[in-house]
Amino acid sequence: MKRINIAKCVVLLLIFAFCTTNTFAAGTTLRINGQEFSSGIKTIEGKQYISVDALSSYLEGVSITQENNSIDINSLNRISNVVSKVSPSVVGIIGKLKESSYEYDETSDNIIFGTGVIYRSNGYIITNAHVVKDMESIVVVLSNSKAYKARLKAIDEDLDLAEIKIDKGGLQPATFGDISKVAVGDEVVAIGTPLSFGLRNSATRGIISGMNRSENRQYRFLQTDAAINSGNSGGPLVNMKGEVVGINSWVYAGIGVQSMGFSIPIDTVKYAIDQFERFGKIRRPYLGLVFSDSITSLYGLPNTAEGVTVKSIEKNSPAQKYNIKVDDRLISINGVKINSTTDYNEEMKKYLPGDIAEFKLQRDNREFNITVTFGEK
Incomplete structure (x- = not known):
């Protein structure tokens, strides 16, 4: 039967x-x-x-x-399956705040903590830069409660990502997802260490609330309504397959604000890890251009004007060698449209110092192209 x-x-x-x-x-x-x-x-x-x-x-x-x-x-039970699958790859990070930090308080124990994600079985962990930048005597606690000293290998505050390492093998690395398959409305789970180190590997459930959010920051983020609290920073945002689609970074907090968390998209995380492993840092292409975003871009309004305006050019920068002037509008880079500083920064992830690109610019309603070679700051 x-x-x-x-x-x-x-x-x-x-x-x-x-x-x-x-x-x-x-x-x-x-x-x-x-x-x-x-x-x-x-x-x-x-x-x-x-x-x-x-x-x-x-x-x-x-x-x-x-x-x-x-x-x-x-x-x-999909949620419990996701948590069971991912938790062995999630770690708590704890340490003491450096005396040089502006947040150091002589009247407190200055213990700070956050979360990280194992991405290589030999002890490599990705976390937020703001979790470890002012932390000394870094200790990583695995899901089995075993603790190991960690050392900072690479850090980039602009991306808010850092790589730390513990001397421990046989770990379970997380599986990274594909950002092209992430969509608004997808169910996600955030795992981390909220509020107290004793609450590490706590899980909260939500959805992807928005994509490509910049919120006046340098790079784009995923928005989620999964609860993210202090200490969740550096932890994973995972889909229902147990794949990491983002690293939780920051939240909007305040009266009348609810469930607005932001995660670094997994494609940016992969980019940072690649750079950290190849160079020990993020090697950014540099021209020395400073842009002024339009009011529509700043407020997220529909943008009818193309391009982003050159506000200033840094002295002795590579840009001074080219036909670029203040108030020029940068329309595109190698055919990719640029309408904000965030667009420019995201596009620069494709290049390294020494690479060549074609810029389309507009001056006095006339468009023209120039070829530039990126420097390194």
């Missing part, structure tokens, strides 16, 4: 009905929750069927087991 969970049986019936009311050619594509699959579908006597094994691999949050003549389909 076959035992099939009634709720999940509906899924099977829908698939069967879909297949039997349509004539499919070889190489039929099946879509489940918008994701396309082409394997596991067979045609028998003119009707299409999907195997239980294939269905099991396609449906997230569903467990399908076969035993003798029994097929069991059960819902899984």
Whole structure:
């Protein structure tokens, strides 16, 4: 006798009905929750069927087991599965505030803490720059409560990312997601160390509330309504596959403000890790141009004007060698449109000092192109 969970049986019936009311050619594509699959579908006597094994691999949050003549389909607790999968890759970071820090207080113990994510099994951890920049005697506490001394390997305050290292192997690295597959409304979980170090590896649930948020900062962020509190900084924002899609960085706080957290997108995290491992720092291309954002860009209004205005040119900078003047408008770089300082900074992640790019500029309603070679500051 076959035992099939009634709720999940509906899924099977829908698939069967879909297949039997349509004539499919070889190489039929099946879509489940918008994701396309082409394997596991067979045609028998003119009707299409999907195997239980294939269905099991396609449906997230569903467990399908076969035993003798029994097929069991059960819902899984997706949140607990995500937390269980990711938690071994999440660490607490604790240390003492340096006396040189402006936040140092002689009347307190000056203990500060945050969160980090293991990304290599030999002890490499990514976290926020603001977590460790003023921290001495850095200690990392794993999910099994074992503690290890850590050393700072690389840091970049503009990106708010830092790399630290512990001398411990056999760790479980987190799986990084694909930013191109992240969308507003996706369910996410934030894991970290909120408010107290005794609360490390706490999990909160929410959604992706917005994409490409700059909020007058240098780079773009993911917005989420998952609760992020002091101490969550440096922890992961993960999707329902248990993949890290962002590193939690900051929140809006104040009267009337609720659930507005911001995470560094995983593509920026990957960029930083690549630079840290290759150079020990972020090597930015440099021209010495300072831009003035339009009022529409600053307030996030629809921008009808193209480009971003050159406000000033730094003395003795590479830009002085080229036909660039104050009040010129930078329209695009190698064909990519630039409408804000954030756009410019994001585009610069594609280049290294010494690289060449074509700038399209506008002056007195006349457009022209120049070729520039980036320096290094």
